[in-house]
Amino acid sequence: MDIKIENTKAQMRKGILEYCILSILQHGEAYPSDIIAQLKDAKLIVVEGTLYPLLTRLKNAGLLAYRWEESTSGPPRKYYSLTEIGEKFHNELEGTWSNLSTAVNKIRSNKPQQSK
Amino acid sequence: MNKTVTINISGIIFNIDEEAFNKLKQYLDTIKSYFSNSEGKDEIMADIEARIAEVFQEKLSGKNQVISVGDVDEVIKLMGEPEDYLDEEQGEGFKENKTNFSSGPRPKKKLYRDPDSKILGGVCSGIGHYFDVDPIIFRALFVIAFLGFGTGILFYIVLWVIMPEAKTTAEKLEMKGESVTIDNIKKKVEEEARDLKNRFNDLKDKAGPSVRTGTEKTRNFFSSFISFLASLLTMAFKFAGKFLGIIFLIAGSIALVSLLISVFTTSKIVTAVNTDGVNSYGLSELSNIFFSSGFDSFLGILGVFLVAGVPLFFLTVAGLKLLLGDRIKSKLLGVVGFSLWILGLIFTAYAGVSTLSEFGNKGKQEKVINLETSTIKTLKVEVDNSKLPISKYSHKRKKFKKFDDDYFQISDEKVFLSGYTLDIQPSDDSTYKLVVSKFARGNSEKVAAARAKAINFNFSLIDSTLVLEPLFNFSVEDKWRRQDLELTLLVPYGKSVFIDESTKNVIYDIDNVTNTWDTDMLNLKWTMLTNGLTCKNCFEDWQGDNQE
Numbered sequence: 001m002d003i004k005i006e007n008t009k010a011q012m013r014k015g016i017l018e019y020c021i022l023s024i025l026q027h028g029e030a031y032p033s034d035i036i037a038q039l040k041d042a043k044l045i046v047v048e049g050t051l052y053p054l055l056t057r058l059k060n061a062g063l064l065a066y067r068w069e070e071s072t073s074g075p076p077r078k079y080y081s082l083t084e085i086g087e088k089f090h091n092e093l094e095g096t097w098s099n100l101s102t103a104v105n106k107i108r109s110n111k112p113q114q115s116k
Numbered sequence: 117m118n119k120t121v122t123i124n125i126s127g128i129i130f131n132i133d134e135e136a137f138n139k140l141k142q143y144l145d146t147i148k149s150y151f152s153n154s155e156g157k158d159e160i161m162a163d164i165e166a167r168i169a170e171v172f173q174e175k176l177s178g179k180n181q182v183i184s185v186g187d188v189d190e191v192i193k194l195m196g197e198p199e200d201y202l203d204e205e206q207g208e209g210f211k212e213n214k215t216n217f218s219s220g221p222r223p224k225k226k227l228y229r230d231p232d233s234k235i236l237g238g239v240c241s242g243i244g245h246y247f248d249v250d251p252i253i254f255r256a257l258f259v260i261a262f263l264g265f266g267t268g269i270l271f272y273i274v275l276w277v278i279m280p281e282a283k284t285t286a287e288k289l290e291m292k293g294e295s296v297t298i299d300n301i302k303k304k305v306e307e308e309a310r311d312l313k314n315r316f317n318d319l320k321d322k323a324g325p326s327v328r329t330g331t332e333k334t335r336n337f338f339s340s341f342i343s344f345l346a347s348l349l350t351m352a353f354k355f356a357g358k359f360l361g362i363i364f365l366i367a368g369s370i371a372l373v374s375l376l377i378s379v380f381t382t383s384k385i386v387t388a389v390n391t392d393g394v395n396s397y398g399l400s401e402l403s404n405i406f407f408s409s410g411f412d413s414f415l416g417i418l419g420v421f422l423v424a425g426v427p428l429f430f431l432t433v434a435g436l437k438l439l440l441g442d443r444i445k446s447k448l449l450g451v452v453g454f455s456l457w458i459l460g461l462i463f464t465a466y467a468g469v470s471t472l473s474e475f476g477n478k479g480k481q482e483k484v485i486n487l488e489t490s491t492i493k494t495l496k497v498e499v500d501n502s503k504l505p506i507s508k509y510s511h512k513r514k515k516f517k518k519f520d521d522d523y524f525q526i527s528d529e530k531v532f533l534s535g536y537t538l539d540i541q542p543s544d545d546s547t548y549k550l551v552v553s554k555f556a557r558g559n560s561e562k563v564a565a566a567r568a569k570a571i572n573f574n575f576s577l578i579d580s581t582l583v584l585e586p587l588f589n590f591s592v593e594d595k596w597r598r599q600d601l602e603l604t605l606l607v608p609y610g611k612s613v614f615i616d617e618s619t620k621n622v623i624y625d626i627d628n629v630t631n632t633w634d635t636d637m638l639n640l641k642w643t644m645l646t647n648g649l650t651c652k653n654c655f656e657d658w659q660g661d662n663q664e
Contacts, residue, residue, distance in 0.1 A: 032163070047194065047195055047196025047197075048167060048194055048196065049197075050196060050201060052167070052201075053151070053201060056156045056160050060155065073170065074126075074166070074169050074174075075127055075169050075170065077170075078166075
């Protein structure tokens with residue numbers, strides 16, 4: 001078995017990414033470029049292409065909804081927002097995330113003491 | 117100066133550099149093939165395209181109205197390489213699949229027709245991929261099989277129908293035995309895009325500034341050399357196909373037209389010899405004397421026409437197909453043609469059977485005619501071949517053969533035939549006699565006998581010479597029902613007969629003491645003794661015999 005670092009990274013990112021997208025949308029509706037800008041800013045993703053399949057998947061799962069809006073600089077844009085299920089999903093993930101980050105932080109801060 | 121292409125992304129029209137277009141197309145095709153298995157693929161693609169359109173729109177300004185390669189590169193950088201799309205989406209599943217494929221047994225190949233390197237239907241190149249052998253070998257085999265046994269073309273058509281065409285990239289990979297993995301699909305798509313690009317480049321002026329590296333040049337040389345060879349071969353095969361098509365077309369149409377003419381006009385298809393020289397008869401004239409009724413005759417002709425015409429028609433169509441390279445919709449045509457052919461067979465069989473029943477019964481009529489020859493000691497028998505001007509030619513050509521000159525003639529509503537026989541037997545009294553036996557067939561013995569009786573045969577006795585006409589005849593209305601004639605000359609004991617050379621074609625198996633062959637009995641005087649015809653003083657001049 002060879003575990004590639006890229007693979008592991010991607011797996012770690014994958015779950016978090018969904019949660020982050022939901023978090024961004026919790027503040028209000030947004031269109032993909034807005035979401036991407038924030039994710040890029042946080043260095044969670046590097047390229048835009050990653051986002052589109054994810055958005056479609058979340059939408060198909062019933063977590064997101066969208067509406068069309070005309071754009072002055074191109075084709076009409078999809079503005080995404082959270083559905084009720086999306087909201088619940090987000091809240092649950094929020095709980096899981098705080099648990100996880102506490103757990104990770106705890107393990108990381110424990111580690112040096114044990115090795116001494 | 118650069119060529120631009122007009123494209124429509126997400127409903128917005130852009131002018132794009134040709135090179136940039138190829139790059140963008142390849143990019144989108146690759147992404148598309150990545151998502152080919154996932155749900156909502158069209159939606160994802162639409163979203164991506166909409167975003168690309170948006171980015172392009174931002175890049176365009178009054179100064180810059182054309183999307184360049186640089187713009188496309190930027191978009192790709194912004195959107196990410198195709199692999200990136202999967203990392204987050206379903207990369208895991210795909211990657212697992214990929215390892216499974218590459219570590220497992222060699223992927224199964226499937227037999228597809230290859231539409232990319234086809235000459236006719238891509239059958240041979242498909243088989244070539246399957247066996248990993250240059251398709252040219254199979255092409256050659258098919259050509260040989262076609263020229264040699266004619267079965268090649270049939271076999272090819274069957275394969276053409278059976279083998280599915282490789283339409284999608286996945287099918288094309290299966291055809292070549294490569295695993296259907298993302299990498300391979302990408303490779304394939306890239307390959308196709310490169311192909312397209314090469315073709316464009318070939319068209320471009322090669323004198324233009326080129327920044328190609330050495331290896332690229334060599335590769336380009338090889339690929340263009342190979343493609344040159346391929347196109348040469350393709351042309352050769354296409355030419356061979358067209359040539360064959362022309363032959364089919366010409367042969368088929370000529371035969372078809374002549375068949376049409378012979379059936380629907382009074383043109384002559386059968387050439388026969390008669391007293392006027394060479395004469396010909398049309399199919400309708402001939403069928404009239406053969407078929408028992410007009411209806412049968414019509415059916416018979418129609419049947420023959422269909423049985424012979426349908427294959428000729430298809431030969432012509434096959435020629436057209438080869439020539440035009442057009443896949444004429446021939447399924448219905450084939451069904452109709454085959455039905456017509458079968459119908460023709462039935463017609464012919466019906467007319468044949470109904471007519472053949474008229475051959476069922478034999479009839480005979482025999483007449484014994486006393487020849488007034490009381491003073492004659494030697495009777496000369498001859499056939500008046502002067503009524504057959506061509507016969508002299510025939511005699512020369514076929515000197516010792518009998519029954520090889522079959523004369524046939526229709527004139528004045530009468531059918532004239534040769535081919536009667538003459539035998540010589542002893543007479544029971546002291547007179548020469550001629551027994552004329554006539555034969556015919558009919559659906560009853562009575563009809564047959566009446567038909568036999570209606571046969572005409574003329575002869576005359578001039579001094580001491582019995583002159584037989586070369587042909588017997590019967591009315592066209594009587595139809596041809598195997599009418600035949602047998603003559604027997606009865607010679608009294610002690611008297612002689614001189615067999616003239618002109619009887620060569622009618623004398624048949626004449627019994628004689630020395631078992632001399634018919635042809636050797638000619639021009640000799642034969643005497644009837646109690647034990648049979650004897651060559652006694654037969655070389656003597658017979659003319660003196662009857663002078664007293």
